[in-house]
Amino acid sequence: MGKINLTALRVRETALNQFAAGKIKKLPQWVEVVGDIPPAEALIRNRTPQHQLVRQRLQTNPDSSKPQVVFEVQEKRRKPKKPSRLFKPVELRYEEDQLRTEFFRDHPWELARPRVVLESSGKDFEFHDWSRIQQPGKKLDGESVVQRQLWLLNNVPDMTKSNAYDIARREFYKLRLKEDIQRRVAAEEAQATGATFGPSYLEIGMELENEQHEKWKTWARLEAQVMDQRVVAMSGAPELAMESETERPADIAQETEESA
Amino acid sequence: MIVRRFGVRQSRQLLALNRRSPISSRFLSTETQTPVDTAQKEAPVSSPNPLHEVVQATQNPRSLAQKQFKKQEQQRSKFNKLGSAVTDSHDPEGLLKNPPRPSDITLELLLASGTHLGHSTSRWNPQNSRYIYGIREGVHIISLDVTAAYLRRAAKVVEEVAARGGIILFAGTRKGQKRSIVRAAELAGAYHIFERWIPGSLTNGQQILGHCATKVVNAMDEELPEFKADLADRPSVKPDLVVCLNPLENVVLLHECGLHNVPTIGIIDTDADPTRVTYPIPANDDSLRGTNLIAGILGRAGEAGQKRRLEMAQEGKTLYKPVTAGELRLDPFTGVLPGAEQTKGPKRD
Numbered sequence: 270m271g272k273i274n275l276t277a278l279r280v281r282e283t284a285l286n287q288f289a290a291g292k293i294k295k296l297p298q299w300v301e302v303v304g305d306i307p308p309a310e311a312l313i314r315n316r317t318p319q320h321q322l323v324r325q326r327l328q329t330n331p332d333s334s335k336p337q338v339v340f341e342v343q344e345k346r347r348k349p350k351k352p353s354r355l356f357k358p359v360e361l362r363y364e365e366d367q368l369r370t371e372f373f374r375d376h377p378w379e380l381a382r383p384r385v386v387l388e389s390s391g392k393d394f395e396f397h398d399w400s401r402i403q404q405p406g407k408k409l410d411g412e413s414v415v416q417r418q419l420w421l422l423n424n425v426p427d428m429t430k431s432n433a434y435d436i437a438r439r440e441f442y443k444l445r446l447k448e449d450i451q452r453r454v455a456a457e458e459a460q461a462t463g464a465t466f467g468p469s470y471l472e473i474g475m476e477l478e479n480e481q482h483e484k485w486k487t488w489a490r491l492e493a494q495v496m497d498q499r500v501v502a503m504s505g506a507p508e509l510a511m512e513s514e515t516e517r518p519a520d521i522a523q524e525t526e527e528s529a
Numbered sequence: 530m531i532v533r534r535f536g537v538r539q540s541r542q543l544l545a546l547n548r549r550s551p552i553s554s555r556f557l558s559t560e561t562q563t564p565v566d567t568a569q570k571e572a573p574v575s576s577p578n579p580l581h582e583v584v585q586a587t588q589n590p591r592s593l594a595q596k597q598f599k600k601q602e603q604q605r606s607k608f609n610k611l612g613s614a615v616t617d618s619h620d621p622e623g624l625l626k627n628p629p630r631p632s633d634i635t636l637e638l639l640l641a642s643g644t645h646l647g648h649s650t651s652r653w654n655p656q657n658s659r660y661i662y663g664i665r666e667g668v669h670i671i672s673l674d675v676t677a678a679y680l681r682r683a684a685k686v687v688e689e690v691a692a693r694g695g696i697i698l699f700a701g702t703r704k705g706q707k708r709s710i711v712r713a714a715e716l717a718g719a720y721h722i723f724e725r726w727i728p729g730s731l732t733n734g735q736q737i738l739g740h741c742a743t744k745v746v747n748a749m750d751e752e753l754p755e756f757k758a759d760l761a762d763r764p765s766v767k768p769d770l771v772v773c774l775n776p777l778e779n780v781v782l783l784h785e786c787g788l789h790n791v792p793t794i795g796i797i798d799t800d801a802d803p804t805r806v807t808y809p810i811p812a813n814d815d816s817l818r819g820t821n822l823i824a825g826i827l828g829r830a831g832e833a834g835q836k837r838r839l840e841m842a843q844e845g846k847t848l849y850k851p852v853t854a855g856e857l858r859l860d861p862f863t864g865v866l867p868g869a870e871q872t873k874g875p876k877r878d
Contacts, residue, residue, distance in 0.1 A: 276787035277807045283790050298693040298849045299769050299792055306686050308792075308807045309679065315659045318672075356655075361663035361670065389619040391641030 278308050317358045324364055327426040336426040364422075368415045371434070379411040400424070402440045409448070414441045624818065625712050628825025630833075631684035636673045639680075644812040644819040645671050647799035657799050660811035669799040676812050680823060683794045683808045684830035687770065691717055691834025692841075693849045694748075695769030700726060700782060701824065703775045703814075709821040710774070717831020720768070731785040734765030741765070745857065748842040759857050767791065772827055774820045776805050796823060 276283070281303040287293045322343040327336045373380055385408070397404045399420035402413050414437045421433035456466070468476070620626075629638065639645065647653070647661065647669035662672035690697060697719035701710040707723040714721035730737050743766060745756040771786050773779050776795040783805045786793050795806035796814040803809045813819045841847060 274787070274804055277783065277793055277805055280790050280792045280807055287790070295850075297769060297790075298695045299690050302686060302689040302693065303792055303807070306682060306689070309682075309803075309809060311804050311809075312656055313659065317658060318662055320663055356658050358650075358658065358661045358664050358669060361665045387619055388641040389617070389623075391635075391637030391639075 273312065275311075278311055314356045317356060320359050320361050322362045322364065325423045327424060327428070329426045365415050365419050368418050368430075368434070369411070372411050372414055372418075376411060382410060384408070384410060402437065403444065409441065409444050414438060417441075624821045624825050625708055628712070628716070628829050629822070630829045631681055631688075631826055634677050634680055634826065636677060638822070639673050639676055639812075642819045642822045643816040644676055644822065645673050646813045646816065647671050652800045654800055654802055656803050657797065657801070657811065660797070660803075661799060671799065671811050671813065676810065679808070679810045680812070680826060683772075683810050684826055686792070686794065686808055687717065687772065687827050688830040688834035688837075690770045691719075691831040692837045693769075694838055694847070696720065696766060697770045697772065697831060698722065698768040699772045699774075699824065699827075700779060701774035701820065702726065702778055703820075705817045706774055706820055706824070709817075709824040713772075713824040713828030713831070716825075716828035718835045719828075719831055726779055726782040728781045729785075731767065731789050731791075734767075738765040748847055748851065749839065756854075756857055770794065772824075773806065774824060775814055777801050777814070780805070794827070796820065 281300055284293070284297055284300050288296050324341040326339045326341065328339050329336045393406065396406060397416070399416045402417045403409060404413065407413070417437040417440065418430075418433045421428050421436055422430065425433070460466070624642075645662075650664055650667055650669055653661075653669055657669075660671055660675050662670045664670070687697065697714075697717055698721070699710050699714045699717070699719055700722040701707070702723060702725060710721045710723050713719070727737055743760050743763065745753045745760065747753055767789055768791055771782065771791055771793045773782060773793060773795040776783055776797065777800070783793055783795070792807040793805075794808040794810065795801075796812050797803045797806065797809040798812070798814045801814070803811075810823060812823060838848070
């Protein structure tokens, strides 16, 4: 059969041949179905779709009062493609890719925010209108800025990339600030009506640190005692060690009193 | 006084309950009281009235809990109208409970189900180049319009085979595909495999599936038990169409289908070999949501075909050539046996 196995694609022919040769007594029921709905063509290479980066801009003309829509297509490469790459799929590129990388390079922590990537119908985009940055049913995030910037670039006459970025960013910051204030007010309201939020992260951290300090204190005391005993043993005066042991608790007690 | 008597007289069963017999305070009292006073004090303190006592006696914890539950329910029904109503929320079971029909296939639905995501570009099978739309982030993107077209075609095949009374087998042996496979088979009146395909189930069916039960049904799918004896020495039943959700893992199944000349439908990812199956569906076979969607659509198509077949059978028509009783009685090993003429029907598993 060679390298390529075409058995699956030729089931109908095989069945008809077997029937004609008398190997099977009856044609299977699916033979006419497969005849009516033939299998797909396999192993035929078509040229894969070629994608080009297209930019849409609105330009004002001194001659006409109306701004003109201009489409800029990315220039073709000087060196033509190798013939062997003719049937290879091409990279998909969109204008917002660059806007996205730029935004997230400037705001890396935006990537740390949780995001919903699930869609039930796939038609969420129908409810989005990027003439404003806030959308119903979509949380404000980096993607909002990117889409808003793209809309500005496509629909506002003589808009530059940095200008659009600034406008979109400003709207975004304003709304983020508003969200912060809303959150704070909500927390205050809740506290005023009797809600308790428990210790804050800072307080929990301090508590853990205190615990470690206490542990260190007991350990250091023990170490000091051991060292003293060692010194006494070297000098050969056990009564000194007894003395120091009796003195030490008193010293510590005094110290703690002083510190308090 | 009259009421108490009435209660005592009318409710023997209540009196039969195990409880302290009512003692009139009249007989209990040691103090001298004016009759007027007793009448006044009696009423509020406790009940000499047997009806009241009975009510007290049945107040066990269970009735208390019932009361509490009732109260909660009332409260819930009262306050449920408050707050916001969640609409259009995502239902992950939706694809299993109510799968879409072939007519509901849209590019948006396929996109939302993630059927467009292929494999890393380095793992591609160049035979799939015509199904691929482009490369994104180092991953091949399958063309959604091609997926939709091939899926519709496959659905049509399933429907037609079901309408001709063919035996359809749904196979999906990956983890998590069990429920969708079972559901699709249930809808299409088909058979399913969600565990390993035992190699040789087709090529060595007599040994592996020989003990399995078979039956003869008529065109209305009613079993005809009088033919049970004739099924003894028959070869195992072969499917007329195999739907495979993961052709990569089921190479043996597809190979056996090729040997036995059975048409197959399979989900072909960018790293799979499209010539393994008769009807490829270029789609992502790693996303459970995607495979659930495709299995559901094919199940719905099978359902439509079965419905059509049964409707035609009601009118006494069939799209297939029915097997006569004489043919069924014919034993392949011993020779020809005489049989009845009037009963007929397709032989099904």
